[in-house]
Amino acid sequence: MTAPLLSLRGISKSYGQIRANQGIDLDVAPQSIHAILGENGAGKSTLMKLIYGVEQPDVGTVVWDGEPLSVASPAEARRKGIGMVFQHFSLFETLTVVENIQLVVPGRKADLTQRIRTLGRDFGLEVDPLAHVHPLSVGERQRVEIIRCLMTNPKLLILDEPTSVLPPQSVDKLFDTLRRLRDGGVSILFISHKLEEIRAICDRATILRGGRVTGHVDPREYDAHDLARMMIGRDMPEPMPALPQSGGEKRLEIIGLDYQPDDPFAVPLSDISLTVRAGEILGIAGISGNGQSELAALISGEAVLPREQRDRIYMMGKDVGRLDAAARRLLGFAFVPEDRHGRGAVPEMSLVLNSLLTAHPLNLIRHGLVNKTKATAFTNACILQYDVRTPGPEAEAGALSGGNLQKFIVGRETMLSPKLLFVAQPTWGVDIGAASAIRRRLITLRNEGMAILVISEELEELFELCDSIQVLHHGTLSPPLVTQATRPEEIGRYMIGAHTASQTADRKALP
Amino acid sequence: MSAFSAAFLPTLVRRERASLAATLLAPPVALAAATVVNLELYVLMGRDPVAVAYAMLLEPFLSWASFSEVLLKIGPLLLIAQGLAIGFRAKVFNIGAEGQFILGAIFASAIPVWFPQATGQWIWPVMLLLGTLGGALWASLTAFWRVRLNANEILVSLMLSLVAAQFLNYLLLGPWKDPNGFNFPQSVMFQYDAMVPILISGTRVNVSLLLTIALSIAAWIFMQKSFIGYKLQVGGLAPRAASYAGFNEGWAIWLSLLIGGCAAGLAGAAEVAGPLGQLQRSISTGYGYAAIIVAYLGGLHPIGIIVSALCMAVLYIGGDNAMVSANLPIAAVRVFQGSLLLAYLVAVAFVRYRLEWRRAAYRSQP
Numbered sequence: 001m002t003a004p005l006l007s008l009r010g011i012s013k014s015y016g017q018i019r020a021n022q023g024i025d026l027d028v029a030p031q032s033i034h035a036i037l038g039e040n041g042a043g044k045s046t047l048m049k050l051i052y053g054v055e056q057p058d059v060g061t062v063v064w065d066g067e068p069l070s071v072a073s074p075a076e077a078r079r080k081g082i083g084m085v086f087q088h089f090s091l092f093e094t095l096t097v098v099e100n101i102q103l104v105v106p107g108r109k110a111d112l113t114q115r116i117r118t119l120g121r122d123f124g125l126e127v128d129p130l131a132h133v134h135p136l137s138v139g140e141r142q143r144v145e146i147i148r149c150l151m152t153n154p155k156l157l158i159l160d161e162p163t164s165v166l167p168p169q170s171v172d173k174l175f176d177t178l179r180r181l182r183d184g185g186v187s188i189l190f191i192s193h194k195l196e197e198i199r200a201i202c203d204r205a206t207i208l209r210g211g212r213v214t215g216h217v218d219p220r221e222y223d224a225h226d227l228a229r230m231m232i233g234r235d236m237p238e239p240m241p242a243l244p245q246s247g248g249e250k251r252l253e254i255i256g257l258d259y260q261p262d263d264p265f266a267v268p269l270s271d272i273s274l275t276v277r278a279g280e281i282l283g284i285a286g287i288s289g290n291g292q293s294e295l296a297a298l299i300s301g302e303a304v305l306p307r308e309q310r311d312r313i314y315m316m317g318k319d320v321g322r323l324d325a326a327a328r329r330l331l332g333f334a335f336v337p338e339d340r341h342g343r344g345a346v347p348e349m350s351l352v353l354n355s356l357l358t359a360h361p362l363n364l365i366r367h368g369l370v371n372k373t374k375a376t377a378f379t380n381a382c383i384l385q386y387d388v389r390t391p392g393p394e395a396e397a398g399a400l401s402g403g404n405l406q407k408f409i410v411g412r413e414t415m416l417s418p419k420l421l422f423v424a425q426p427t428w429g430v431d432i433g434a435a436s437a438i439r440r441r442l443i444t445l446r447n448e449g450m451a452i453l454v455i456s457e458e459l460e461e462l463f464e465l466c467d468s469i470q471v472l473h474h475g476t477l478s479p480p481l482v483t484q485a486t487r488p489e490e491i492g493r494y495m496i497g498a499h500t501a502s503q504t505a506d507r508k509a510l511p
Numbered sequence: 512m513s514a515f516s517a518a519f520l521p522t523l524v525r526r527e528r529a530s531l532a533a534t535l536l537a538p539p540v541a542l543a544a545a546t547v548v549n550l551e552l553y554v555l556m557g558r559d560p561v562a563v564a565y566a567m568l569l570e571p572f573l574s575w576a577s578f579s580e581v582l583l584k585i586g587p588l589l590l591i592a593q594g595l596a597i598g599f600r601a602k603v604f605n606i607g608a609e610g611q612f613i614l615g616a617i618f619a620s621a622i623p624v625w626f627p628q629a630t631g632q633w634i635w636p637v638m639l640l641l642g643t644l645g646g647a648l649w650a651s652l653t654a655f656w657r658v659r660l661n662a663n664e665i666l667v668s669l670m671l672s673l674v675a676a677q678f679l680n681y682l683l684l685g686p687w688k689d690p691n692g693f694n695f696p697q698s699v700m701f702q703y704d705a706m707v708p709i710l711i712s713g714t715r716v717n718v719s720l721l722l723t724i725a726l727s728i729a730a731w732i733f734m735q736k737s738f739i740g741y742k743l744q745v746g747g748l749a750p751r752a753a754s755y756a757g758f759n760e761g762w763a764i765w766l767s768l769l770i771g772g773c774a775a776g777l778a779g780a781a782e783v784a785g786p787l788g789q790l791q792r793s794i795s796t797g798y799g800y801a802a803i804i805v806a807y808l809g810g811l812h813p814i815g816i817i818v819s820a821l822c823m824a825v826l827y828i829g830g831d832n833a834m835v836s837a838n839l840p841i842a843a844v845r846v847f848q849g850s851l852l853l854a855y856l857v858a859v860a861f862v863r864y865r866l867e868w869r870r871a872a873y874r875s876q877p
Contacts, residue, residue, distance in 0.1 A: 302754050326757025337755055346749040348529070356741060357756045365738045399528050 003066060005030045005187050006051070006156060011060030013046055020046035022211045024060070028156065028204075033178060033188045035198040035219060037231055038208035039431035044191050047208070048158050051189075052084045053077040065155075078104065083154030085145045085162055093134035097127055097144050105151045112151075119147050122177070135265030140289045146174075150181075157181065158189040163197055175201045193231070193432060195224035207231055232432055248278030251420040251451035252299070253314040259298060259305070267291040269298075269475045274453075276420065281442065281452040282480070283466030285459060285491050291475040292455050293338075296424050299453070300335045301325035316419055329358065332419035336409050338428060338455070340402060344409040347398030351390065351408060354397045355379045359412055378415070386411035387437065403430035410438055414445060421445065424455040439465055459488050473497045521866040533862045538808050538815070541855035542822060548854075549847050553839070563837045567829035570836075577828060579714035583786055584824035587612070587778040587795075590723045591802035592820055593730040594774025596811040598767035600734065602747035605768055607653060607668025608775040609799025610675035611646035615776025616783045617679060618645025620790040623701040624687050634704040639719075639780045646776015647769050649675060654768040658761040664768065672799065683792055698790035707785045719781035726774070731813035743767060775799060796827070797845070804852045807859075823848070 004027040011024040021043045028034045038044045049055045051062070053071030062069045064080060071077045074084070091100050098113050105112060116129040125143040133141065142162070149157055159178075163171045178188055178201060192198055198205055198219050205219040207230045215230050222230075257272040269291050276282045286292060297303035298313065305312060305321035313321045316331050325335075337344045345354045352375050356364055364375045379393040386407045390400055397405055406427070413421065426442065427435035442465060446452055455472075456462050462469050463483055471478040471494035478494045546568070550560040571577050591608045598605045605611075619642035622634060652671060656662040683696040692699070707717040734740040746753040746763040753760065778798065783790055805823045809816030830844030 300755070301757065324757050324759070325755065326759075329757060335755070339751075342749040343751040343755050346745055346752045348748050349745070353741065356738070357745065357752060360738065368738055369732075369736045370738055370741060396528055 002030060004028055004063075005065060007063040008051070009061050009063075011047070011050060011057045011062070013050060013055065013057050019211050021050070021057070024208075024213055026206055026213070028187050028189060030187055031182055031185055032203045033182055033190055033201055035202035035205035036189060036191045036208065037193065037195075037198060037205050037219075037227065039193060039232055039433070042208040042231075043211040044208055045160060046211075048084065048160060048189065048191065051077075052082060052158060078152055078154070081153075081155035082158065083149035083152050083156070084158040084160070085142070085149050086160055089141045089145055091133045091141055091144060094132065096130050096132050097136075098129040100133060100144065101129075101148045101151060104148060115151060116147055119150055132265065135263060136289060154186060156187045156189065158191070160191045161193075162190070163192065163194065171197070195219075195227045195231075198227070199224065209233055228432065248280065248449065248451070249317075250275055250314070251278055251316060252276040252422075252453060254299075255312055255314075257298070257312045258309075259294060261294055261303075267294055267475045269294055272475075272477045274470055274477060274480070276451045276453050278419070278451045279446060279449045280468075281446050281454060281466045283462035283469040283483075284453070284455045284472050284477070285462050285469050286457070286472035286495055288457055290472045292424070292472060294475070295472065296335075296337070296422070296455060299422055300333075300337070301328040329416075330361070334358070334413040334416045334418035334421050336406075336413050336421075336423040336426065338425040340405045340409060341398065345397040345405055347396065349397060350394045351383070351388075351397055351400075352376050352379045352393045354408070355382065355412055357412075359416060362416065382408060382411040382415055385415075386441075387434075402428075403434045406430050407434055407438065410441070414441065418450065420451045420453070422453045422455075426454060426456065427458070427461060435461075459491060462491075463488065471495055521868045523860070523864045524867040526863055526865055529862050530865075533858075534810060537855060537858035537862065538810065538819060541808070541851060541858045544854040544858075545847060545851040548850055549843075552846070553837075553843075558837050558839065563833050563839060566833040566836045568825065570832045571825045571828045576714070577832070579711065579716050581821070581824045581828050582716045582720060583714075584827045585820050586720050586723050586785070587782055587798045588802050588805050588823050589727060589817060589820035590778040590781070591771075591775045591798060592805035592809065592816045593727055593813060594771040595802055596806040596809065596813070596816055597730065597734060597740070597743065598771045599806055600740075600747050600811050601743035601763050601767045602750075603657075603764050603767035604665045605650065605653065605668050605771040606665050606803065607650070607670075607672045607675075607799070608771060608802055609795060609797070610668070610672030611649045611772045611775035612779035612782075612795050612799045613672070613675040613679050614649040615642035615646040615779030616790060616794045617682065617779075618642050618776065619780030620687070620698055620701075620783055623705040624698050624790070627699055627702060630702070630704050632704060634702075635707050635784050638705060638784050639707070639722075639777060642780020642784075643773045643777045646774070646779060647772040649776070650768040650772025651765075654765045657764050657768075664764070668768075679790075679794075680792065683790065687790065689789075696792050700789050701784065705784060706788060707781060715786045717781075717785045719785055722777075722781075727813055727817055734813060739766070775802075801827075801848055804848055804855075807852065808855050810859075826851075 006028040008024055008026040011021055012019070013021045024047060036044050036047065046055070050057045053073050053076055069080070071080065098109055098116060101112055101116065102109060113129040116127070120126045125147055127140050127143045127147070133144070136144070146162065163174065182188060190198070190202055202219050205217050205227070206213060207215040207217065209231060219227060253275050254272055257269060259269040261268060267290060272295065274282060284292070294303070298305065301320070301324050304324060307322070309321055311319055313319070315328060315333055318331060320328050320331065341347045346357065352372070355375055355378050356370065359378055362378065364371050364378060376393050382388065383390060383393060388400070388408045388411065389404045397408070400408065410423070410426065423442065426438050430438065439461065442452055442454070454462065454465055466483050468480040468482050469486065469491060470480050471491055473494060474497060481491065550564060553560050553563045571581050591612065595605055595608055619638040621641060622629065622638050649671060650668070653664050653668040656667050657664045680696070683698065687698050689695070689697055689699045707719050710716050710718050710720060734744070742753070742758045743763055743766065745756065746758060746760060750760065753763070779794065782794055787794060801823055805819045806816060808819035808822070826844060826847060830839070830847070833839040833843070834841060
């Protein structure tokens, strides 16, 4: 074996009580795609931050290209030829895409704009270089991050869960890109918990669990099941089959909804129609930034329709287009938003106080005063039932990991026993065990007769959960596709807008 | 070079959770730091720091007469600060308590100015109510423009304070001037029934102090126990969570400003119907602004605010003492107040952040 490009020996890092990495050894060969595999909280992101110079290890040595290395800052890492795409993005919201890239890549704005367009076309990373970052969706921001890294011509590229926001066609395209980069001499550190992807593209895999290395393997020699066992330390939970269900009453109906947002960067919606019935899960697929957040806000009541728009959104048979979020909740609606910190929960407040946020109608208020005993009991029940890992109900929500906070929010909303539950990105950033627990819970609720609407970018998740799927693309919604009779590639075509284009082409071809 | 500076300059690192110790230590540390800095300033000015410190910080406690003046000063500071703190917790920054205080004083004065012959025990309570109403009305101008046009409440309320001061000037130089007052810009002296009854005989401390303490307890219940107070805090900490839960933002802005306006207006009424006994140009010696410092120094917590109001009142009385006995300029008290707020803001940063000296040991290692 040739000398490794990057070699870590005995790397440890603690944050207060938490030992995020303990004695990590890792060798990345030149011209290889190397997977770092592990659940959320296994220490993958910390390890990458140490390599990229965001944080310094407490002990341990790093050898880069045969030389001892200590990276004091990401800027230094970039100069040495290490690039990284973070899971949580580091873009300046008030600048445009090209200005963000200009901060790390020298060059004239016009040239950079051109290069961004070329890279975007080549790798399917389309984004408007002149758009400001603040209105961009999470998916679009990640594309900007990937482009920014590719532009510095790194020798080692670190990708933190890069595929979670891409449709299947683009994942293939991205893998193609990564293979070409590898063949061109770039090594890639690929962080993921998607086992099939890792088996498809990676030459080596290092598995982390609880901050320690539990194995160095060739992922192609193991099947996904084995890898998962190494990763979570026990067998994978089986997905739960949904009971066949005949159509119940309509709990949510949207009829020909058009919406022109005030924000010029937001996506306008046109002619959106969907129906969710009792005992049914409807999934909305699509790459984020195609109108998901706009549609979600209109359904949740955080945005209301203008006065002249009547008879567009019905919940439990009532026209709710002009009702605010609280009024819709009174009808039996509950919502798990995609962002947990600052929207689904107040990070600075305790879990008990976060329970009050939406569960206050469950007699948690008496004579205008908070009934602390009942609120604490509710919180404890939620922690217990949904296996929220926390020191206790008085812990600040912000101190919980993303996955645990999500379990808490899902728990809080489902304990309201709503008639209609709306979940946006149910398992984003949630580890495998918790994700499958959340999915099974949703299916149980469906079987008990709840109407559930799910927005997700993860196709596998939608296929596991949903009775039917509609695809959101450029603010328009596809007709409903029955999940069992549909292949992922078909959804994928809708996701990139190819479906409608080919249909028109077909029609044109007809004499 | 960058490695050198990085090794010796600490960086601010966000704590995993808010530090309780830092929360409790911030006010006393800020008070101590501001005291030390200001005493040094007095040395530079050629004053005797020991004499100044004695006059400023000890003398107010040494005689019943001067301590009763401290109790008198606590009233308006405490009342205004409790009202403002509720808004500040909701991130509605009412900086115009000064103007609301003046309007409260004007509204309260309307009865004795227009009906100087009226008698009866109903007069002073009605004056306090009118003052509360006046402060609320003045604050509602700010609330209206904030909710309607998203006009920044800091600027609107601050500028309305200047308008209020000019309105007071107009009244005192024109329609409300005491005809027998030798052309001084002040109203008639109020009749006996227009004065809040004295609480402790031999002092100027009146019943409004009891009212203020009762309202402080009410503020504590409101902010710590009530669901409405909870909603306001959610709106301040995470506006998107408030809109997610369906808490109405406009309503929160109205409520925050009205509570602040009511408190400041009541304080203004209690001031003219209490120690002053007439409407004057100098009814407020910056209470509306000092109360902002009191609110923050008390950690925006109703109990903390009681302590910080006491400190600020001591500073007012002690500053007056020092002006007389140590020949300190009048601006010295303002400088002390300002440095106190600055020191507190620095100290409170350590509630959520800590200093970290980067490890030089790791860096030197290959």
